[in-house]
Amino acid sequence: xxxxxxxxxxxxxxxxxxxxxxxxxxxxxxxxxxxxxxxxxxxxxxxxxxxxxxxxxxxxxxxxxxxxxxxxxxxxxxxxxxxxxxxxxxxxxxxxxxxxxxxxxxxxxxxxxxxxxxxxxxxxxxxxxxxxxxxxxxxxxxxxxxxxxxxxxxxxxxxxxxxxxxxxxxxxxxxxxxxxxxxxxxxxxxxxxxxxxxxxxxxxxxxxxxxxxxxxxxxxxxxxxxxxxxxxxxxxxxxxxxxxxxxxxxxxxxxxxxxxxxxxxxxxxxxxxxxxxxxxxxxxxxxxxxxxxxxxxxxxxxxxxxxxxxxxxxxxxxxxxxxxxxxxxxxxxxxxxxxxxxxxxxxxxxxxxxxxxxxxxxxxxxxxxxxxxxxxxxxxxxxxxxxxxxxxxxxxxxxxxxxxxxxxxxxxxxxxxxxxxxxxxxxxxxxxxxxxxxxxxxxxxxxxxxxxxxxxxxxxxxxxxxxxxxxxxxxxxxx
Amino acid sequence: xxxxxxxxxxxxxxxxxxxxxxxxxxxxxxxxxxxxxxxxxxxxxxxxxxxxxxxxxxxxxxxxxxxxxxxxxxxxxxxxxxxxxxxxxxxxxxxxxxxxxxxxxxxxxxxxxxxxxxxxxxxxxxxxxxxxxxxxxxxxxxxxxxxxxxxxxxxxxxxxxxxxxxxxxxxxxxxxxxxxxxxxxxxxxxxxxxxxxxxxxxxxxxxxxxx
Numbered sequence: 001x002x003x004x005x006x007x008x009x010x011x012x013x014x015x016x017x018x019x020x021x022x023x024x025x026x027x028x029x030x031x032x033x034x035x036x037x038x039x040x041x042x043x044x045x046x047x048x049x050x051x052x053x054x055x056x057x058x059x060x061x062x063x064x065x066x067x068x069x070x071x072x073x074x075x076x077x078x079x080x081x082x083x084x085x086x087x088x089x090x091x092x093x094x095x096x097x098x099x100x101x102x103x104x105x106x107x108x109x110x111x112x113x114x115x116x117x118x119x120x121x122x123x124x125x126x127x128x129x130x131x132x133x134x135x136x137x138x139x140x141x142x143x144x145x146x147x148x149x150x151x152x153x154x155x156x157x158x159x160x161x162x163x164x165x166x167x168x169x170x171x172x173x174x175x176x177x178x179x180x181x182x183x184x185x186x187x188x189x190x191x192x193x194x195x196x197x198x199x200x201x202x203x204x205x206x207x208x209x210x211x212x213x214x215x216x217x218x219x220x221x222x223x224x225x226x227x228x229x230x231x232x233x234x235x236x237x238x239x240x241x242x243x244x245x246x247x248x249x250x251x252x253x254x255x256x257x258x259x260x261x262x263x264x265x266x267x268x269x270x271x272x273x274x275x276x277x278x279x280x281x282x283x284x285x286x287x288x289x290x291x292x293x294x295x296x297x298x299x300x301x302x303x304x305x306x307x308x309x310x311x312x313x314x315x316x317x318x319x320x321x322x323x324x325x326x327x328x329x330x331x332x333x334x335x336x337x338x339x340x341x342x343x344x345x346x347x348x349x350x351x352x353x354x355x356x357x358x359x360x361x362x363x364x365x366x367x368x369x370x371x372x373x374x375x376x377x378x379x380x381x382x383x384x385x386x387x388x389x390x391x392x393x394x395x396x397x398x399x400x401x402x403x404x405x406x407x408x409x410x411x412x413x414x415x416x417x418x419x420x421x422x423x424x425x426x427x428x429x430x431x432x433x434x435x436x437x438x439x440x441x442x443x444x445x446x447x448x449x450x451x452x453x454x455x456x457x458x459x460x461x462x463x464x465x466x467x468x469x470x471x472x473x474x475x476x477x478x479x
Numbered sequence: 480x481x482x483x484x485x486x487x488x489x490x491x492x493x494x495x496x497x498x499x500x501x502x503x504x505x506x507x508x509x510x511x512x513x514x515x516x517x518x519x520x521x522x523x524x525x526x527x528x529x530x531x532x533x534x535x536x537x538x539x540x541x542x543x544x545x546x547x548x549x550x551x552x553x554x555x556x557x558x559x560x561x562x563x564x565x566x567x568x569x570x571x572x573x574x575x576x577x578x579x580x581x582x583x584x585x586x587x588x589x590x591x592x593x594x595x596x597x598x599x600x601x602x603x604x605x606x607x608x609x610x611x612x613x614x615x616x617x618x619x620x621x622x623x624x625x626x627x628x629x630x631x632x633x634x635x636x637x638x639x640x641x642x643x644x645x646x647x648x649x650x651x652x653x654x655x656x657x658x659x660x661x662x663x664x665x666x667x668x669x670x671x672x673x674x675x676x677x678x679x680x681x682x683x684x685x686x687x688x689x690x
Contacts, residue, residue: 133666134666136564136569139572140571141659141662188660189662189663266656
């Protein structure tokens with residue numbers, strides 16, 4: 001078990017900031033908190049998940065939250081810390097923390113070069129961890145939700161879960177009509193608990209409004225709340241699965257599981273079972289460059305298709321979303337949080353997509369100023385500089401054309417550093433979906449990095465952009 | 480007129496059926512013994528020859544449903560030998576089977592809980608089939624099977640019963656969809672009970688004297 005200091009060192013945002021801070025009540029509190037086993041209270045069995053990942057996740061979550069009010073004056077900070085202590089107590093008792101910690105863990109898993117390899121591996125396994133619900137409980141849940149015992153409803157249902165979902169678990173099953181399916185089942189009552197806990201947490205986080213970027217922060221918190229709520233409603237997820245599925249054709253080589261509505265409810269989701277390798281398993285087979293490239297193209301194809309044809313953001317991209325099938329197809333799973341772009345957001349997105357892909361710096365700067373609400377204030381210079389660099393890092397592979405080496409470590413690290421600097425400096429102002437877009441783009445990039453893909457992105461993107469009907473006649477691609 | 484055993488049993492059954500239907504329709508509190516007697520087509524006074532109180536009728540309905548559940552549970556499909564259930568799982572299955580049968584009576588379960596199901600209630604108080612005795616017997620058997628010894632002590636059973644009635648109270652008031660929160664509470668209560676059972680108990684040996 002790593003010490004707290006090691007844990008902190010491993011966290012992306014630790015930097016020198018924590019070390020330079022005089023010891024005060026808050027770090028002690030954090031230390032005490034991080035040292036304890038998974039803070040899930042009465043959910044004794046959930047501790048099978050082990051403690052490391054939850055500790056990392058919790059500590060990460062805490063640092064993320066704490067950064068929100070670092071600009072406050074000392075007395076206000078003290079007041080805020082008192083509130084935070086209460087907030088921590090609430091957080092401590094939160095039964096859904098496993099879910100939150102897991103999410104944080106998934107984000108961490110996208111930073112392979114920052115956290116030690118052992119951490120990444122532990123975190124990776126979070127997507128496929130052991131079951132916290134035993135068979136008798138599961139049976140009652142199936143009976144409750146589907147109106148029959150599992151043996152009467154399914155030809156067979158595996159007693160052991162093959163994957164952990166953030167607030168439930170997934171079991172393999174066979175339908176009476178013969179289809180092989182995956183059945184995702186939620187822990188009873190957890191959805192309501194999450195809603196209640198989030199309300200409590202938000203109340204205690206009010207002191208964070210001292211921070212200059214509170215409004216954006218509030219929106220981001222709202223984003224987290226909506227995301228957790230959505231992830232608890234499998235009816236919404238099923239609808240999203242069906243919608244995404246309709247976006248792909250057979251020759252795209254991309255599979256989205258079919259949903260079986262008559263076997264699905266708010267708490268149970270039954271869909272096609274896909275047999276495939278995870279990213280880690282795939283990379284471990286030492287695949288050829290050609291095969292890596294092929295899967296990388298499919299991952300991008302899936303992303304662009306959802307974005308340009310479906311107006312959907314696969315908002316929480318992590319390696320667990322993709323399955324590498326034996327027949328060369330890519331499986332897309334886990335649609336817990338997909339953000340839909342309404343007309344306003346779509347228009348905003350059109351406005352940045354175009355200037356970012358022309359490759360002209362002046363286009364890019366103008367679009368960014370509008371998007372992030374940055375004026376000509378010289379104080380915004382640093383913010384502008386960092387954001388511009390990050391945008392360039394994100395979009396370079398698009399506007400340059402030609403083969404792009406996603407496995408270039410120095411380049412990847414540059415992106416990571418930019419993300420961290422922006423996060424640390426609290427430059428979060430901007431439309432609510434900024435964070436989601438950044439997270440998604442970054443998630444994709446880190447997956448391509450791990451695939452060490454070398455591909456030309458532009459033709460792929462352009463093919464799907466055509467589906468938007470946007471006028472792109474004056475694009476001057478920079479080669 | 481001589482009242483035969485058969486007639487008696489039939490009348491008793493009629494009272495129970497009438498009561499169940501009235502409880503469901505009007506609620507336990509609103510239904511009076513007079514209503515029940517009328518629905519069962521007997522004189523109000525006659526009803527008291529069978530049941531001293533409205534609560535005892537409810538108790539009888541609950542106990543019978545529970546007895547069916549226990550019977551059903553014990554006669555249930557043999558366990559999968561390759562994957563035997565843990566103690567916790569088996570207890571869970573036992574209670575869950577009972578809840579399924581008790582479901583029609585859920586809302587007026589508290590009336591019964593105040594009396595016959597209360598840990599304060601004595602099992603010998605009346606001649607009705609005791610839910611508590613039947614339930615605890617089944618629990619003893621399950622625990623004995625897993626612990627491979629004489630089974631749980633009186634204290635353990637009392638502790639179990641306190642948790643179980645706690646779950647029932649929660650269940651009767653549970654407003655969550657399909658009472659899913661009861662499942663969570665039951666799961667955690669049993670985890671607690673089994674954890675306590677398997678924890679090493681404090682030694683009862685007197686401390687060694689020094690000097």
